[in-house]
Each structure stands twice: as C-alpha cells, then as structure tokens.
Amino acid sequence: MKRVIIFFLGTLLSSPLPAQILGDNPNVARVGVDLATKLRRAELHYQFFSYKSSVDLYHQVIQKKGGNDTLSLKVAECYRKLNWQDSAASWYARIQDESVMDPLHHLYFAQALEYIGDFPEAKDQFQKYHEMAAGDSRAVLKISAIENRQDYYIDSALYHVDELPTNSPEADFAPSYFMNGLVFASSRE
DSSP, X not given: OHHHHHHHHHHHHHSOOHHHHHTOOTTSOOOOOOHHHHHHHHHHHHHTTOHXXXXXXXXXXXXXXXXXXXXXXXXXXXXXXXTOHHHHHHHHHTOOOGGGSOHHHHHHHHXXXXXXXXXXXXXXXHHHHHHHOTTOTHHXXXXXXXXXXXXXXXXXXGOOOOOOTTOOSSOEEEEEEETTEEEEEEOOO
C-alpha cells in the first residue's frame, strides 16, 4: 500500500499542472516564445475554456504570421463562445475556403449575423446550413422567422406602457395583486 501511495504522489508531482502548461505561472521564465509556442498555448487555452486568452494569442500569431482560414475559424469560435457576436460574425466572414467550416459553423455564422441585424446575409447562411444538414428543422424555422419578422411587431402598436409613480432606480420585482392593490419586492430602504 505504501508503494502505491508513493507511486501516485510521484506521478502527480512529476506531471505538469495546467497553470504551468498554460504559462500562467509568473515564476516560469519565458525564453524564446515563438509563433508555434504561442499557437500551442492558444490551443491549450481553448481546450481549458479560456477563450479570451486564446483569442488574444491567436491575434498575436495572426499579426506576426498572417491569417489563414483555420485560424480565422478558431478566432470566430472563440468570439462566439465569449458571446461577442459582432466580432464572431466579422471573423466568420473572413473565411474564404468554406471547406474548413462544418455545417454547424454556418449555423453559428447565421446566428451571429441575425444577432447584429444583417438579416439578408443571415438568411443566406441559414439556407447553406439547411442544404448541408437537411434533417435539422432549425434552419427552416429561422428562415421563416426572418421572412416574417415584421409580423412580430404588428401588435406592438396596440399596447402602451406607462411608468408607475412607484417606480424607482432600485431593484423592484415580482409584482402581485393583493387586496385590491399591488405589492412587490424591492431593495429600497
């Protein structure tokens, strides 16, 4: 039993820890960090879900080496996972060779375009996705929603919203009717 514990501790202590792999340890000297190392670090950050660090390293590699479609796709995916849709859409748009994109990437590109309000281009990307993944009904529903998006605003003219005199800059929520009145929770003092 003692040998097993010693073996386990020896293995654990000799293996690199994630902070050392990613280079976040300030005590580790960084000598001769080249583009391949930055690219490997960017990939490791991506694998550890550190998309902001990953995208920063990808930008450094692209700035020195120049971009290619694979790197543009990685940057677009980082921005998508950070929920920065405008940046994701611009990086998806830079991809020239669409063979590096899976069908889902067309869906993600279309969703980013829809988010920033570029509905005609989003519709085109949804149609490309539908051609590649015909069994997925999301594309058909999204195309229909884009074509009929004006219908969503028809009844908005029927309603008028007024502020109540009880409104405040504090957090007021959960209104409920109580004894011919209105009660709500608030963070007011």
